Amino acid sequence: MYYSNVIYSQSFFAERFFYLFDKDGSGFINSEELMEGLTLLTNGSKLEKLHFLFQVYDVDGKKCLNLVLFKKHSNLMKKVTNG
Numbered sequence: 001m002y003y004s005n006v007i008y009s010q011s012f013f014a015e016r017f018f019y020l021f022d023k024d025g026s027g028f029i030n031s032e033e034l035m036e037g038l039t040l041l042t043n044g045s046k047l048e049k050l051h052f053l054f055q056v057y058d059v060d061g062k063k064c065l066n067l068v069l070f071k072k073h074s075n076l077m078k079k080v081t082n083g
């Protein structure tokens with residue numbers, strides 16, 4: 001999966017959320033994985049939500065975002081930390 005020139009569409013987010021929820025990499029999300037993911041998104045701390053958001057954009061797993069991605073999504077990150 002390579003997203004360097006991707007338009008960030010709903011399918012991008014659906015694929016990234018699916019990948020992150022599927023903790024065991026089985027290609028399926030079981031009920032425990034779903035509950036864990038939804039609990040994080042609904043009841044997680046701001047830091048946990050921000051970490052999840054970071055993982056959404058860190059598509060290559062290098063644990064860093066380039067400047068273009070950072071600028072593009074900084075407003076969304078502000079919403080997560082303020083919400």
Ligand SMILES: [Ca+2]
Pocket residue numbers: 021022023024025026027028029030033
């Ligand atoms: Ca799974």
